[in-house]
Amino acid sequence: MKTPWEEEIPEEWDTIPLKYLMDIRTGGTPSRSKDNFWDGKIPWVSSKDMVSKNIGDAEEYISHDAVEQSSAELVPKGSLLIVSRSGILEHTIPVAVTTDKVAINQDIRAYIPREDIISSKYICNVITGFEQPLLEMWKQQGATVQSLNSVAVAETKFPVPSKQQQNLITDFCSENSIYISSAIDAADSLKEALKQRRIAKIWEEVTHSGSKNSGRKETNLPWLGTIPNDWMVTKIGWIYDIQLGKMLDESEISGDDLAPYLRNKDVQWWSINTDNLPEMDFSESEQSKYQLKNGDVLVCEGGEAGRSAVWREDDDEIFYQKALHRVRPTNSDQVPEFFCYFMEFAVKEGLFSSRANQSTIEHVTVEKLSNQKIPVPPLSEQEEIVQELSECIGEIESSLEDLNKIQDLLKEKRQALITKAVTDQIDLSDWQPPDKQEATP
The missing domain is CATH 3.90.220.20 (DNA methylase specificity domains)
Structure with a gap:
């Protein structure tokens, strides 16, 4: 199986199947009928929690009894988590490194590094940098739900530079992508504000709360309040x-x-x-x-x-x-x-x-x-409201489209940066993290 980085990495780097670099574990879901399974303090990670490259928390928590008496698996800090079954695998491979002990469900696979050989953060960057070609390699064919072929993932030969080089690449990727990630997050915040503005504008129009007409009557509906007298x-x-x-x-x-x-x-x-x-x-x-x-x-x-x-x-x-x-x-x-x-x-x-x-x-x-x-409202006012909303929401949709384009460009730039870094196409021989640069006399 030809890997996307096969012709790009230095000849002196080893390539080793992931199954020999990391121990692989799968998880499960504790019984929902046992209350004592769901009153603990252990984060139980499912695909919906995989929204960041670092993960140590989850929407739901389970107990030690749940881990001991069910298929839920507890994995250590520093493990690599990959979503193996979810609709999001249509276009994205969610991947993260644990910042604490967590439990995982059956839609997640954990890869625990053999720390003398490989770094989870480095592998995380390799997957991020080559996300789309890996997605094509790993997709489970014929599955009713989008999923990854676990054998294909385990058999994939990853590039393995020295641990020192892995750590240098990880630091470089983290430092140089942080500003891009911040810009992407800022665009997300703007998009959310625009979506809220859309709903607020619709509410304002369909209740005519912005009407200059002072003649209004009470509806006794908490969500509606008052409306014009002729409605x-x-x-x-x-x-x-x-x-x-x-x-x-x-x-x-x-x-x-x-x-x-x-x-x-x-x-x-x-x-x-x-x-x-x-x-x-x-x-x-x-x-x-x-x-x-x-x-x-x-x-x-x-x-x-x-x-x-x-x-x-x-x-x-x-x-x-x-x-x-x-x-x-x-x-x-x-x-x-x-x-x-x-x-x-x-x-x-x-x-x-x-x-x-x-x-x-x-x-x-x-x-x-x-x-x-x-x-x-009367027919003429319904027509006016529809016209007003059509124009306003058209502007909102245009702004959302512009923000999506900006985010796509930022993501492409971040991915290109990571791809070059993990394949040694950027000379890092003289690069140091900012904290070490400041300490250098």
């Missing part, structure tokens, strides 16, 4: 017809009445995918029931429940399955885009969440959607 508040089901899609039936994927249908994943915020759609049978009566019309709003029942988009096509050959609600205005006084903006606000602010856990949304049922109250 009303009603249940969604009173002004929109809601129809859940057709149940997918494996026996109906062939026949004389095949037609393309939309799935949950085809409906994203404000966009609908119509490429490479699957097909199933829709009888004549089902076609009239599940056929989309220009101006329908599609609402996801599960997944990111409530995610919505407006269908603005005249193609009457597109249908939808049960994972989606079709929401259709019952009269011409409703603007579908206004409803879609309201849904974005409602989902992001947790209006469909259970009272017990505002952060969890499992499903938006027909009943829940029908009973949700919505402010309803």
Whole structure:
């Protein structure tokens, strides 16, 4: 198996399979039914915790009993962690070095270095520098969930300079990428602020809280407050017809009445995918029931429940399955885009969440959607609000796109720097970390 650095490293460097450089361990999940397993102080690392190159904490903690009586594995400080199964492996290999003892679940593999030979931080930099070619080498083929082939990872021959050189490379990469990483983090903060501004602007418009009209009335809804006197508040089901899609039936994927249908994943915020759609049978009566019309709003029942988009096509050959609600205005006084903006606000602010856990949304049922109250301005004001939001959010989206481009360039620069450093393409013979430079007379 040819490695991406094979022709770039110095000839005098050894290349050794990872399995001979590090001991490999896998983890597991303790039983959720045993409370004493989840009342400890040991960080239990899963893929969602792998957001930094240094890791010593996690969202969940387990006890020593959990480690001793389950498949969860405790690994020492200085271990290399690699996510081995997660959707993020579609484009990224999350990798980190532990700063303390942690436990890992089954989606993480730990690589414990033989410290006289190899440095975890050095290997971490090699993987970061060659992330995309390694991802292609290591991907598990045919898996239903994105995962890495553990044998391919273990068999990969890594470049092994002296420990002194490894440490020098690690220090150089850390020192010279810190400013790039800070700039990337600053862009993330700006993006989050823009996203919050988007929701705030939507709330301001769909409640008309910025109206100069002083005539307002109380709604007795905590999330809504007061609205202009000429607005009303009603249940969604009173002004929109809601129809859940057709149940997918494996026996109906062939026949004389095949037609393309939309799935949950085809409906994203404000966009609908119509490429490479699957097909199933829709009888004549089902076609009239599940056929989309220009101006329908599609609402996801599960997944990111409530995610919505407006269908603005005249193609009457597109249908939808049960994972989606079709929401259709019952009269011409409703603007579908206004409803879609309201849904974005409602989902992001947790209006469909259970009272017990505002952060969890499992499903938006027909009943829940029908009973949700919505402010309803006169038609002319709905049109004005949609126009105002379209212009403002267009500017926000343009700024987000610019920030994404800047981040991509910064990440490319950081990766190129690390790639050159770990393959000895940067002369580090006279380089010293800043703290040593200051100490040199």
